[in-house]
Amino acid sequence: MIVAVVGVGVIGGSVGLAARRRLGATVRGIDPNAEAALEAGAIEEAHDDLATALQDADAAVVAVPLGVLPETVAAVLQAAPPGCVVTDVGSTKRAVVAWNGDERFVGGHPLAGSEAAGVAHAREDLFDGALWYLTPTSSTSGLALERLHRLIAGMGAQAAAIDADTHDRMMAAVSHLPHVVANVLVGQAARALGGERLPPTGPSFRDATRVAGANPGLWPDIYVSNRDALLHAIDGTVERLQEARAALAAGDRDALQTWQSDAAGERQALLEAGLTGGAAHELRAVVPNRPGVIADIALTLGRDGINISDMALTPSPDFTRGEIALWVAEGDAAHAEELLVGLGFPVS
Amino acid sequence: MIVAVVGVGVIGGSVGLAARRRLGATVRGIDPNAEAALEAGAIEEAHDDLATALQDADAAVVAVPLGVLPETVAAVLQAAPPGCVVTDVGSTKRAVVAWNGDERFVGGHPLAGSEAAGVAHAREDLFDGALWYLTPTSSTSGLALERLHRLIAGMGAQAAAIDADTHDRMMAAVSHLPHVVANVLVGQAARALGGERLPPTGPSFRDATRVAGANPGLWPDIYVSNRDALLHAIDGTVERLQEARAALAAGDRDALQTWQSDAAGERQALLEAGLTGGAAHELRAVVPNRPGVIADIALTLGRDGINISDMALTPSPDFTRGEIALWVAEGDAAHAEELLVGLGFPVS
Numbered sequence: 033m034i035v036a037v038v039g040v041g042v043i044g045g046s047v048g049l050a051a052r053r054r055l056g057a058t059v060r061g062i063d064p065n066a067e068a069a070l071e072a073g074a075i076e077e078a079h080d081d082l083a084t085a086l087q088d089a090d091a092a093v094v095a096v097p098l099g100v101l102p103e104t105v106a107a108v109l110q111a112a113p114p115g116c117v118v119t120d121v122g123s124t125k126r127a128v129v130a131w132n133g134d135e136r137f138v139g140g141h142p143l144a145g146s147e148a149a150g151v152a153h154a155r156e157d158l159f160d161g162a163l164w165y166l167t168p169t170s171s172t173s174g175l176a177l178e179r180l181h182r183l184i185a186g187m188g189a190q191a192a193a194i195d196a197d198t199h200d201r202m203m204a205a206v207s208h209l210p211h212v213v214a215n216v217l218v219g220q221a222a223r224a225l226g227g228e229r230l231p232p233t234g235p236s237f238r239d240a241t242r243v244a245g246a247n248p249g250l251w252p253d254i255y256v257s258n259r260d261a262l263l264h265a266i267d268g269t270v271e272r273l274q275e276a277r278a279a280l281a282a283g284d285r286d287a288l289q290t291w292q293s294d295a296a297g298e299r300q301a302l303l304e305a306g307l308t309g310g311a312a313h314e315l316r317a318v319v320p321n322r323p324g325v326i327a328d329i330a331l332t333l334g335r336d337g338i339n340i341s342d343m344a345l346t347p348s349p350d351f352t353r354g355e356i357a358l359w360v361a362e363g364d365a366a367h368a369e370e371l372l373v374g375l376g377f378p379v380s
Numbered sequence: 381m382i383v384a385v386v387g388v389g390v391i392g393g394s395v396g397l398a399a400r401r402r403l404g405a406t407v408r409g410i411d412p413n414a415e416a417a418l419e420a421g422a423i424e425e426a427h428d429d430l431a432t433a434l435q436d437a438d439a440a441v442v443a444v445p446l447g448v449l450p451e452t453v454a455a456v457l458q459a460a461p462p463g464c465v466v467t468d469v470g471s472t473k474r475a476v477v478a479w480n481g482d483e484r485f486v487g488g489h490p491l492a493g494s495e496a497a498g499v500a501h502a503r504e505d506l507f508d509g510a511l512w513y514l515t516p517t518s519s520t521s522g523l524a525l526e527r528l529h530r531l532i533a534g535m536g537a538q539a540a541a542i543d544a545d546t547h548d549r550m551m552a553a554v555s556h557l558p559h560v561v562a563n564v565l566v567g568q569a570a571r572a573l574g575g576e577r578l579p580p581t582g583p584s585f586r587d588a589t590r591v592a593g594a595n596p597g598l599w600p601d602i603y604v605s606n607r608d609a610l611l612h613a614i615d616g617t618v619e620r621l622q623e624a625r626a627a628l629a630a631g632d633r634d635a636l637q638t639w640q641s642d643a644a645g646e647r648q649a650l651l652e653a654g655l656t657g658g659a660a661h662e663l664r665a666v667v668p669n670r671p672g673v674i675a676d677i678a679l680t681l682g683r684d685g686i687n688i689s690d691m692a693l694t695p696s697p698d699f700t701r702g703e704i705a706l707w708v709a710e711g712d713a714a715h716a717e718e719l720l721v722g723l724g725f726p727v728s
Contacts, residue, residue: 205572210588215643216620222646224553230650236591240558243584245644252636272564288600295563296593298570302578
């Protein structure tokens with residue numbers, strides 16, 4: 033297997049190390065600082081142009097900064113051979129997915145990383161046990177998705193399909209918005225305290241603002257790349273603050289108490305939801321060989337919180353249909369089967 | 381010394397234990413559950429009415445819930461003898477201070493507590509090293525303030541004078557607002573995820589929402605008791621969110637980057653400010669014996685972040701003036717002297 037890594041920093045470098053050591057892949061890299069990547073063992077060939085780097089490649093992983101991501105993916109797709117799956121590792125997905133409707137492209141986002149940047153911090157085991165979102169679309173080829181799924185599983189991560197819009201809205205709510213709010217809280221406290229030390233009031237302020245001002249070289253690009261979802265999330269925050277304000281202004285203790293109790297319950301539910309597990313169960317179904325079918329299955333299961341721990345796709349000799357095998361947790365098997373049947377694919 | 385504790389829960393009980401064991405005080409308690417307080421050793425006498433509990437008392441500490449605090453303090457002031465200092469331990473101060481302009485009253489707020497409620501969790505050392513805010517006003521008697529200062533120091537805490545408005549604005553910014561915002565973030569995420577598990581995106585969301593839904597029996601009263609300052613803080617948050625929104629909507633990377641960097645600097649400054657220390661230095665000055673003078677000195681030093689580690693007040697024989705001795709950190713001595721001189725009290 034030949035894997036091309038475009039942008040060999042801490043993430044791209046870790047992909048290189050894992051693909052080489054765990055999957056025996058030949059890993060080629062393109063990076064202005066390719067020397068360091070070679071030294072770290074993250075790649076075994078350094079290339080200057082996409083055409084040679086991607087020659088006969090089976091997979092290409094684009095791990096460049098968000099600001100240049102969509103155009104880099106487009107250039108890689110142009111240079112990549114027909115059977116090569118192309119993915120990226122950007123932390124927002126709508127923009128890059130909208131830019132690149134190619135059947136070989138599957139957007140990706142590994143929930144793994146490091147405070148430290150650069151290939152020197154790359155690790156073979158960076159993705160062990162990590163969730164790795166994939167955002168296939170109706171134009172994505174089933175074979176491309178399956179190949180990428182296996183590559184990711186082979187590097188130790190768990191692939192989970194999700195549509196790009198949902199992904200970005202979710203990330204806005206659980207990551208980007210908390211960063212925005214932390215900055216706001218810090219700014220207000222700085223003004224309220226006017227240079228005095230933070231009173232030792234307990235951990236609420238420290239906790240709430242731990243991510244304030246995180247990596248100013250990176251976060252502005254994340255905010256901008258997820259602009260629509262983040263604007264929507266900010267509007268939602270303002271709306272909810274106004275609701276709380278109204279209850280407070282009215283001195284409505286009952287409403288405030290309900291609100292406070294609801295928040296406790298919601299947090300509990302968020303932290304506990306979906307903690308299912310169990311042994312892997314195999315499901316097989318015959319599916320027509322047309323673009324989007326596999327993405328549809330993966331997204332349908334993903335939407336219901338069912339994780340596909342492995343996936344295999346075998347096209348029929350005439351390529352008109354294929355047999356798909358999915359492995360899901362024992363506890364999810366019955367539900368997954370229902371969903372497959374609902375999509376018109378009887379499970380054998 | 382006779383100390384009356386009105387409301388013997390975890391805070392009131394810890395006051396009782398510390399006053400008895402460390403200061404040899406006779407501690408009387410009033411509480412519907414006084415049996416448990418007697419058993420825990422937090423009080424040695426239980427009383428049913430304020431008049432007997434407060435007879436000949438030197439100090440009274442009111443540690444009842446915020447919802448009934450102002451009227452309880454008023455009742456205690458009515459029953460307390462002329463020389464008795466009366467304080468409370470409520471986490472907001474403006475309401476109770478505005479209600480009670482008596483010269484014997486000094487509002488208080490120890491920054492110590494426990495997740496667990498009830499006298500069974502009271503501890504002699506609960507206040508060791510804790511900051512204990514006092515909010516004297518222009519009507520507060522200097523002798524009352526000094527006596528309370530010594531009682532608090534004797535229980536192991538550090539008293540710091542602050543005016544009630546500043547206290548409440550500060551608490552709104554660093555404690556109450558983060559609680560409100562945590563509830564809002566949790567509500568939004570619950571809606572965005574629609575029952576799905578929280579993605580393992582890193583600690584930002586967990587940290588930012590750790591206090592969401594905290595103690596629904598307590599927090600609504602805290603919000604309401606600090607209504608004005610908290611409404612103002614919420615308005616400030618909305619304003620800052622709108623500013624961030626505008627920069628994001630415009631795709632203004634430079635503005636977002638400056639904002640992100642500023643937040644990093646502000647947080648650093650908040651956590652590092654005021655970490656001065658050193659040996660104690662004694663300052664003595666002669667002051668006129670009229671209400672408000674000692675409060676004025678304590679507040680002036682407190683505003684500049686100077687902590688008074690101990691205080692002694694000696695009235696002159698004719699009570700027209702008094703000598704005050706203050707102990708401050710060595711590094712703060714010169715500045716404290718300047719401030720005293722500025723107030724018209726030459727240091728001897």
